[in-house]
Amino acid sequence: MDWIAAPDAWLSRLVLQRGLAVVYLVAFLAALREFRALAGERGLTPAPAFVRAVPFRHAPSVFQWRYSDRLFTAVAGLGAALAAAVAGGAADAVPLPVSMALWAVLWALYLSIVNIGQTWYGFGWESLLLEAGFLAIFLGNDTIAPPTVGLYLMIWLVFRVELGAGLIKWRGDPCWRRLTCLYHHHETQPMPGPLSWFFHHLPRPLHRVEAAANHVAQLIVPFALFAPQPVATWAAAVVMVTQLWLVASGNFAWLNWLTMILAVAAVDGALAARHLPLPAPPADQPDAPAWFTITVLAAAALVAVLSHRPVRNLLSPRQQMNRSYNSLHLVNTYGAFGSVTRQxxxxxxxxxxxxxxxxxxxxxxxxxxxxxxxxxxxxxxxxxxxxxxxxxxxxxxxxxxxxxxxxxxxxxxxxxxxxxxxxxxxxxxxxxxxxxxxxxxxxxxxxxxxxxxxxxxxxxxxxxxxxxxxxxxxx
Structure with a gap:
C-alpha cells in the first residue's frame, strides 16, 4: 500500500467498520437496558445531579443541556438504530460526507452517554470504543480506496491496547514475572464464564505456558503489526488468537471482540480475499478527494499530538491503566490486571x-x-x-x-x-x-x-x- 491509499485493503476496512458498528449496537442496547436504573432520574447515581455539578468542558454531552429518561431513551434508541444501519451497510450506500457524518453521530451519541455515566461507565473498553469510533470517521467508505493513514491510526490504537496490557502486567504483580498469576486469575476474575472452572483446573505447567504466551503476545508481537506483509498479518492473527483465548476463559464485555476487530487493520486484505469465499471487491474505488485526504492527515496530526501523554505513560515505571486524558476520550491509555487477587x-x-x-x-x-x-x-x-x-x-x-x-x-x-x-x-x-x-x-x-x-x-x-x-x- 502507498502512503495515501490502499485499494487492496477494502476487505479489512469492511470487516473493521461493520464489526465496530456491531459493537456500537451492543453498547447502545446495553445502555437502553441498564442506564435508567443505574444513572437515570431515579438511578443509583442520578445523572441530573451529575450534570448540574460538572461543566460541559469536563463532560461534553447532549445531556448537559437537559437530562430526562425519555430523552435518554431517544438518544440511545437513535444510536442503536444508526449502529444497526451502519452494520448493514448504510455508510457504504451514501456519499462520503454523509458516511463520515453517520460515524461522527454514533461517536457523539455514545460519548454523551459515557460522559454522564459516572462510575458505571468508567471501564477501559468504553474509552476504547469511543477512540475506535472516532477513528472510523476517517476510514472512508466504498466510494474511495481505504486511506493508508486511517488504517495505521487503527493499528496504532491496537498496538497501545496490547502493549499497555503487557507492560502493566510485567511491571505490576510479581506473579506475572514468575508466571504464576493464572494459578488464581481464572477463579478470581470479575466475571467468570462457562469454561472458567475448566481453565482454572488446567495443570499448573499449562498455566505457566499461558502466562508466558501472554507476555509474548502483548510485549513482542504488537511491534510486528507495523512490519511489512505478511508479517503484520501473522502478528494480527496472534492478537486475535490471544483474544479468543480470553473470550473462552472469561467475560470482559466487548474488550476482546473490539481488539480483534481493530487488529484486522493490519491484515493483508488482498491475501485474505484470495483464500476466502468472498464477494468481489467494489468495482471502482478511486483515490480520495483532496479535502478528505487533508481531513485524514489533520486527524493523524491530532492523534500524534495527543499520543504524547499515553506514550509517556507506557514508558513510565509508574504506568497507569485505562485512563483518558481528555473529555473526548481520544488517544487513551489501556491495560488490565496489573495485580491479581488471590481470593x-x-x-x-x-x-x-x-x-x-x-x-x-x-x-x-x-x-x-x-x-x-x-x-x-x-x-x-x-x-x-x-x-x-x-x-x-x-x-x-x-x-x-x-x-x-x-x-x-x-x-x-x-x-x-x-x-x-x-x-x-x-x-x-x-x-x-x-x-x-x-x-x-x-x-x-x-x-x-x-x-x-x-x-x-x-x-x-x-x-x-x-x-x-x-x-x-x-x-
Missing part, C-alpha cells in the same frame, strides 16, 4: 419479610445474571454484552469494609421494590411484595475441586466471612 470475595444481598431481623428470620438471596451467587449454577457467557451492575459488585467486594454509596442506594431500591432495578437481577425472591429488611453478607468463593464437583454437582464452594451491610429496614 474471591463476593457480596451477597439478602432480604427477609420478617418484622424483626433477628436470628430466627428467614433470609432469601437476590440473584444476579453474571456474578457468582448460587454455588450450583454454572457461570454464563454474557460478553460482548456488558453487565455493569454485576461488574461493580465485584469491585465493591474488593473493599469489604467500605460499602459504596451506590450499594446503599441499591439496598434502598430493593426495599422499595423498584421495578427498574429488579429488572437488572436474575431472581427477585420477593415477587409479591418488597422485603422488610435487606442486608449484604460477605462470602469467600472458590471453585470446587474435581472431586467436590463429582460429589456435590456444585461449581463453587463458599464460606461466610462476615457482614458487609447490616440489616436495613424499609422506610
Amino acid at each position: 474471591r470475595m463476593e457480596i451477597v444481598l439478602e432480604g427477609t419479610d420478617a418484622p424483626d431481623p433477628d436470628e430466627g428470620a428467614r433470609w432469601r438471596e437476590y440473584a444476579f445474571h453474571g456474578k457468582p451467587g448460587d454455588v450450583a449454577r454454572l457461570p454464563r457467557q454474557f460478553a460482548p454484552f456488558h453487565l455493569r451492575l454485576d461488574w461493580m459488585m465485584w469491585f465493591a467486594a474488593l473493599a469489604p469494609h467500605r460499602p459504596q454509596p451506590w450499594l446503599r442506594a441499591l439496598v434502598q431500591r430493593l426495599l422499595a421494590g423498584d421495578r427498574a432495578t429488579l429488572r437488572l437481577l436474575r431472581v427477585n425472591p420477593f415477587p409479591d411484595h418488597p422485603p422488610t429488611h435487606v442486608r449484604a453478607r460477605l462470602y469467600r468463593y472458590r471453585f470446587t475441586t474435581w472431586r467436590e464437583r463429582r460429589e456435590t454437582g456444585r461449581w463453587w464452594h463458599r464460606t461466610p466471612v462476615g457482614e458487609h451491610l447490616p440489616p436495613t429496614p424499609r422506610r
Whole structure:
C-alpha cells in the first residue's frame, strides 16, 4: 500500500467498520437496558445531579443541556438504530460526507452517554470504543480506496491496547514475572464464564505456558503489526488468537471482540480475499478527494499530538491503566490486571419479610445474571454484552469494609421494590411484595475441586466471612 491509499485493503476496512458498528449496537442496547436504573432520574447515581455539578468542558454531552429518561431513551434508541444501519451497510450506500457524518453521530451519541455515566461507565473498553469510533470517521467508505493513514491510526490504537496490557502486567504483580498469576486469575476474575472452572483446573505447567504466551503476545508481537506483509498479518492473527483465548476463559464485555476487530487493520486484505469465499471487491474505488485526504492527515496530526501523554505513560515505571486524558476520550491509555487477587470475595444481598431481623428470620438471596451467587449454577457467557451492575459488585467486594454509596442506594431500591432495578437481577425472591429488611453478607468463593464437583454437582464452594451491610429496614 502507498502512503495515501490502499485499494487492496477494502476487505479489512469492511470487516473493521461493520464489526465496530456491531459493537456500537451492543453498547447502545446495553445502555437502553441498564442506564435508567443505574444513572437515570431515579438511578443509583442520578445523572441530573451529575450534570448540574460538572461543566460541559469536563463532560461534553447532549445531556448537559437537559437530562430526562425519555430523552435518554431517544438518544440511545437513535444510536442503536444508526449502529444497526451502519452494520448493514448504510455508510457504504451514501456519499462520503454523509458516511463520515453517520460515524461522527454514533461517536457523539455514545460519548454523551459515557460522559454522564459516572462510575458505571468508567471501564477501559468504553474509552476504547469511543477512540475506535472516532477513528472510523476517517476510514472512508466504498466510494474511495481505504486511506493508508486511517488504517495505521487503527493499528496504532491496537498496538497501545496490547502493549499497555503487557507492560502493566510485567511491571505490576510479581506473579506475572514468575508466571504464576493464572494459578488464581481464572477463579478470581470479575466475571467468570462457562469454561472458567475448566481453565482454572488446567495443570499448573499449562498455566505457566499461558502466562508466558501472554507476555509474548502483548510485549513482542504488537511491534510486528507495523512490519511489512505478511508479517503484520501473522502478528494480527496472534492478537486475535490471544483474544479468543480470553473470550473462552472469561467475560470482559466487548474488550476482546473490539481488539480483534481493530487488529484486522493490519491484515493483508488482498491475501485474505484470495483464500476466502468472498464477494468481489467494489468495482471502482478511486483515490480520495483532496479535502478528505487533508481531513485524514489533520486527524493523524491530532492523534500524534495527543499520543504524547499515553506514550509517556507506557514508558513510565509508574504506568497507569485505562485512563483518558481528555473529555473526548481520544488517544487513551489501556491495560488490565496489573495485580491479581488471590481470593474471591463476593457480596451477597439478602432480604427477609420478617418484622424483626433477628436470628430466627428467614433470609432469601437476590440473584444476579453474571456474578457468582448460587454455588450450583454454572457461570454464563454474557460478553460482548456488558453487565455493569454485576461488574461493580465485584469491585465493591474488593473493599469489604467500605460499602459504596451506590450499594446503599441499591439496598434502598430493593426495599422499595423498584421495578427498574429488579429488572437488572436474575431472581427477585420477593415477587409479591418488597422485603422488610435487606442486608449484604460477605462470602469467600472458590471453585470446587474435581472431586467436590463429582460429589456435590456444585461449581463453587463458599464460606461466610462476615457482614458487609447490616440489616436495613424499609422506610
